Amino acid sequence: MSDLEPDHEPTRTKVPMPIAQLNDPHLGDAARDPARIEGIVAGIFLLAIVLLAGFGAAYWQNWNPWILASTMGAGLLLLGFGLTAWGKYLMPQGPFVEERHVLASSPEERDLMAAALVERSTVVVKRRKLLGGLFALGSGIFGIVALFPLIRSLGPLPGDSLDETNWRRGSLLVDATGTPIHINTLVVGGIVTVYPRGYQRTASGQATDQTVLIRVQDSAFTTMKGRETWAPAGYVAYSKECTHLGCPVGLYEQQLELLVCPCHQSMFNVRNGAVPQFGPAPRPLPQLPLMFNSQGYLEAQAGYDQAVGPGFWERTTT
Amino acid sequence: MSPSTNGSQTKRQKKAALGPYGKAGNIVNELDDRLGIAKGGRVFLDKIFPDHWSFMLGEISLYSFVVLMATGIFLALYYVPSTNDVIYHCARSATNCYHPLNGQKVSEAYNSSVYISFGVRGGLMVRQMHHWAADIFTGSIVVHMARIFFTGAFRKPRELNWTIGIIMLILAIFEGFIGYSLPDDLISGTGLRIGYSIAESIPFVGSYIVSFLWGGTFPGNIIIPRFYIIHEFLIPLALLGLIGAHLTLLVRQKHTQFAGEGRTETNVVGSPMFPTFMAKTTGFLFMVTGVSALLGAFAQINPIWQFGSYNPSKISYAVQPDWYMGWLDGALRIMPAWEWTGFGHTIPLEVFLPAVIFPGLIFNICLIWPALERRMTGDLAMHNLLDRPRDRPKRTAAGTMMLALLFTLFAASSTDVLANFFHISLNQVLWFFRIAVIVIPVIVGAVTYQMCLEMQGVHGFGKRKRAVVVHRSTDGEYSTIAADPRPGDEHSELHPTPVPRRIDVEPLVGGAVSASGSGASESGVRQVTR
Numbered sequence: 001m002s003d004l005e006p007d008h009e010p011t012r013t014k015v016p017m018p019i020a021q022l023n024d025p026h027l028g029d030a031a032r033d034p035a036r037i038e039g040i041v042a043g044i045f046l047l048a049i050v051l052l053a054g055f056g057a058a059y060w061q062n063w064n065p066w067i068l069a070s071t072m073g074a075g076l077l078l079l080g081f082g083l084t085a086w087g088k089y090l091m092p093q094g095p096f097v098e099e100r101h102v103l104a105s106s107p108e109e110r111d112l113m114a115a116a117l118v119e120r121s122t123v124v125v126k127r128r129k130l131l132g133g134l135f136a137l138g139s140g141i142f143g144i145v146a147l148f149p150l151i152r153s154l155g156p157l158p159g160d161s162l163d164e165t166n167w168r169r170g171s172l173l174v175d176a177t178g179t180p181i182h183i184n185t186l187v188v189g190g191i192v193t194v195y196p197r198g199y200q201r202t203a204s205g206q207a208t209d210q211t212v213l214i215r216v217q218d219s220a221f222t223t224m225k226g227r228e229t230w231a232p233a234g235y236v237a238y239s240k241e242c243t244h245l246g247c248p249v250g251l252y253e254q255q256l257e258l259l260v261c262p263c264h265q266s267m268f269n270v271r272n273g274a275v276p277q278f279g280p281a282p283r284p285l286p287q288l289p290l291m292f293n294s295q296g297y298l299e300a301q302a303g304y305d306q307a308v309g310p311g312f313w314e315r316t317t318t
Numbered sequence: 319m320s321p322s323t324n325g326s327q328t329k330r331q332k333k334a335a336l337g338p339y340g341k342a343g344n345i346v347n348e349l350d351d352r353l354g355i356a357k358g359g360r361v362f363l364d365k366i367f368p369d370h371w372s373f374m375l376g377e378i379s380l381y382s383f384v385v386l387m388a389t390g391i392f393l394a395l396y397y398v399p400s401t402n403d404v405i406y407h408c409a410r411s412a413t414n415c416y417h418p419l420n421g422q423k424v425s426e427a428y429n430s431s432v433y434i435s436f437g438v439r440g441g442l443m444v445r446q447m448h449h450w451a452a453d454i455f456t457g458s459i460v461v462h463m464a465r466i467f468f469t470g471a472f473r474k475p476r477e478l479n480w481t482i483g484i485i486m487l488i489l490a491i492f493e494g495f496i497g498y499s500l501p502d503d504l505i506s507g508t509g510l511r512i513g514y515s516i517a518e519s520i521p522f523v524g525s526y527i528v529s530f531l532w533g534g535t536f537p538g539n540i541i542i543p544r545f546y547i548i549h550e551f552l553i554p555l556a557l558l559g560l561i562g563a564h565l566t567l568l569v570r571q572k573h574t575q576f577a578g579e580g581r582t583e584t585n586v587v588g589s590p591m592f593p594t595f596m597a598k599t600t601g602f603l604f605m606v607t608g609v610s611a612l613l614g615a616f617a618q619i620n621p622i623w624q625f626g627s628y629n630p631s632k633i634s635y636a637v638q639p640d641w642y643m644g645w646l647d648g649a650l651r652i653m654p655a656w657e658w659t660g661f662g663h664t665i666p667l668e669v670f671l672p673a674v675i676f677p678g679l680i681f682n683i684c685l686i687w688p689a690l691e692r693r694m695t696g697d698l699a700m701h702n703l704l705d706r707p708r709d710r711p712k713r714t715a716a717g718t719m720m721l722a723l724l725f726t727l728f729a730a731s732s733t734d735v736l737a738n739f740f741h742i743s744l745n746q747v748l749w750f751f752r753i754a755v756i757v758i759p760v761i762v763g764a765v766t767y768q769m770c771l772e773m774q775g776v777h778g779f780g781k782r783k784r785a786v787v788v789h790r791s792t793d794g795e796y797s798t799i800a801a802d803p804r805p806g807d808e809h810s811e812l813h814p815t816p817v818p819r820r821i822d823v824e825p826l827v828g829g830a831v832s833a834s835g836s837g838a839s840e841s842g843v844r845q846v847t848r
Contacts, residue, residue: 059439059440062439065440065442065443065615066615066616067615068440068443068615069443069446069447069611069612069614069615069616070611070612070615070616072443072608072611073607073608073609073610073611073612073613073614073615074608074612075608076604076605076607076608076611077604077605077608077609077612078608079601079604079608080600080601080602080603080604080605080606080607080608081601081604081605082601083597083598083600083601083604084597084598084601084602084605085601086597086601087593087594087595087596087597087598087601088598091589091593091594091597092589092590092594093369093589093594094366094587094588094589094590094594094814094815094817095579095580095587095588095589095813095814095815096364096366096587096588096589096590096814096815096816096817097366097580097585097586097587097814097815097816098364098365098366098572098585098586098587098816098817099584099585099586100572100583100584100585100586100702103475103570103571151530152530154530154531154533155529155530155531155532155533155534155540156529156533156534157526157529158525158526158528158529161529161534161535162518162525162535176631193631195631203401203537203538203539203630204535206629206630206631207511207535207536207537207630207631208535208536210630210631240631244515244650244655244668244669245511245512245515245516245650245669246511246512246514246515246536247508247511247512247633247637248630248631248632248633250632250633251635261633262633262634262635262636262637262734263508263512263633263637264647264650264651265651265733265734265744265748266655276655278744278745278748279651279655279748280650280651280652280653280654280655280668281655281668282655282656282657282666282668283657309515310515310518310519310666310669311518311519311657311664311665311666311669312518312519312524312525312664312666313520313521313522313523313524313525313663313664313665314525314663314664315663315664316662316663316664
């Protein structure tokens with residue numbers, strides 16, 4: 001027998017475990033009749049086995065998903081239930097006690113650790129200040145340089161991208177299918193979402209160019225001073241991007257002429273330049289100046305005069 | 319030298335040579351030769367777990383995480399993280415397909431999510447289980463955290479585990495948000511748009527964060543693949559590591575316990591790891607899995623086929639996030655429209671305050687609470703016995719105030735639905751919540767504080783009342799005397815004993831049992847065997 005072998009023979013007597021202590025205060029009356037409990041747990045397990053076999057059958061036969069999920073769920077629940085009951089009623093509950101070990105080391109051991117840390121590191125740094133400094137510099141430089149490919153390469157610099165839309169002077173208004181808007185397209189009270197032609201099917205067009213076009217009663221309609229010519233024939237257009245968090249302002253209350261954002265219930269008054277009338281939105285929806293072209297289709301007089309959508313640090317207010 | 323290695327032995331000899339524990343004992347021997355597991359392993363098998371129903375709340379989190387991993391691996395086999403356009407296609411009279419979507423242009427991510435729901439056998443079950451388990455995961459973390467808080471289990475030496483727990487809660491919330499964004503349906507896409515705008519609201523760096531993360535402006539085509547790798551690799555990996563640290567610390571520092579017969583600061587009283595706790599906790603794993611599956615069977619969750627693929631210019635009514643984001647949505651709804659502008663710059667305070675500063679504040683209060691309490695009470699001692707919440711009125715009141723605040727905000731995320739349901743003006747609902755979010759926590763805190771004090775003052779509070787018998791004397795005088803105890807009136811706790819190292823069980827004849835080791839046999843203690 002080498003030194004590496006255990007120096008004792010394996011114990012020769014069996015060490016059985018107790019099943020349960022019957023005077024255990026945690027055990028209910030039920031547990032005082034272990035044979036009955038065993039029968040009940042066995043019944044639960046049998047039912048679980050039937051259900052789990054049913055789960056197999058349901059999968060094999062491609063039955064309705066809810067049969068699949070309920071047989072599996074009920075089977076697993078019962079399996080767990082039986083196992084827990086077994087543990088609770090038929091296994092030793094105690095109360096057994098175990099002493100806690102003191103987590104802290106002795107003061108000497110602490111001092112040794114602290115001494116090793118402090119003395120060794122100060123010795124190293126004091127003797128080889130130059131090397132330590134150079135190594136710190138090198139790894140520091142690497143850390144900073146590595147940040148660039150890690151973060152900078154993720155995407156382009158924002159630049160003016162948040163200020164811009166694809167609306168330009170002369171952009172033809174089209175709906176989601178690409179159909180231009182004629183003077184007779186909308187009845188009074190009508191509403192349609194429009195995009196600059198060519199962008200109605202692009203993600204950026206749908207996200208930032210989305211504009212809501214409403215026809216109101218008055219043919220000579222002015223939302224606010226300086227916008228006298230922006231709404232010809234009662235056609236008025238606002239950015240559909242909510243100035244709160246950028247959700248599409250998708251609801252139109254026709255009677256009150258309010259645009260409502262379903263996300264956080266900001267309401268914008270179509271009459272007076274989409275000034276927020278209620279809710280957390282801080283700014284009016286930007287208005288798109290419109291005109292009719294020679295064929296009677298609606299075009300933008302110009303792009304938006306400000307960034308559409310929610311606020312951000314670089315956003316300048318005009 | 320172990321005799322079992324000798325080749326020229328009969329089967330019977332071999333069996334006899336195995337020792338009294340047969341092959342299992344032999345495996346222990348072989349393993350112990352190589353790994354030295356017997357001593358520590360024995361201690362581990364005897365490890366004591368205190369019993370209290372509230373100690374299983376953390377287990378719910380652990381086991382719903384197991385369910386999430388298992389179902390998540392299944393989903394990852396079919397999900398396609400791409401926003402490229404495809405046409406959703408149903409074969410004629412196919413039953414494994416959602417016909418109203420037939421022929422529509424959808425994103426590949428959405429297409430694969432609908433395919434998981436209808437085309438993959440058992441796919442809908444697994445998807446719904448995954449979503450339900452995520453809601454259970456975050457929910458049980460919060461309830462577990464409340465238990466730890468109200469009983470003072472975060473005190474020295476367990477502050478680090480409290481910190482780890484809060485980091486896991488934050489990760490779980492992000493994981494959940496990112497996870498329900500992956501199907502790229504109309505509602506999750508709207509959630510993503512809101513997330514983009516929240517990040518955009520951060521002063522100085524907001525537009526850089528969104529431009530880098532989304533690879534340009536919203537929606538781009540890179541966010542879904544990036545969220546996929548974050549959701550199914552980065553955050554789960556971090557959670558796994560933190561769960562490992564959480565449990566290692568739990569084992570090293572041992573469980574806390576409530577005061578009781580023989581329970582002190584320096585011991586742990588309960589049932590042993592093997593087999594009792596292991597049976598109960600494994601059973602509980604099966605139960606958590608079973609409940610997730612039953613919820614998946616009977617409670618529809620996130621029916622993405624009804625919402626349609628995401629289109630940034632489309633929106634639906636009653637847009638609400640999953641429950642663990644609800645408090646932030648509520649805060650966004652009731653915040654006044656305070657946008658700051660000046661010096662050519664904009665700070666959207668109406669977004670930045672409720673959606674960035676406010677949650678940061680809440681989580682930081684949670685993180686520093688153990689240090690804060692140490693400083694306020696001057697209590698630097700180690701604590702292994704738990705507090706009863708009533709004995710710490712200030713802490714309990716602070717906790718209920720926090721919960722009241724968050725639940726009020728959660729309710730505020732349904733302003734539109736509440737207004738519709740009760741047929742009242744949205745304006746009134748909004749103003750109700752703007753006031754309630756301040757008033758309700760104050761009331762709840764004050765009431766909790768007073769209740770704690772009064773519960774402390776009542777003699778024998780929480781103890782079973784003894785019945786009395788009313789006597790009338792011949793003079794007509796009434797008096798009461800305590801009645802004889804009825805079964806169940808007497809609740810005596812056994813004094814805890816060390817786990818017996820070895821118990822000889824005799825057949826059930828006299829019922830006498832001798833326990834060797836340190837467990838002395840008590841008269842009347844009968845042990846059962848079969």
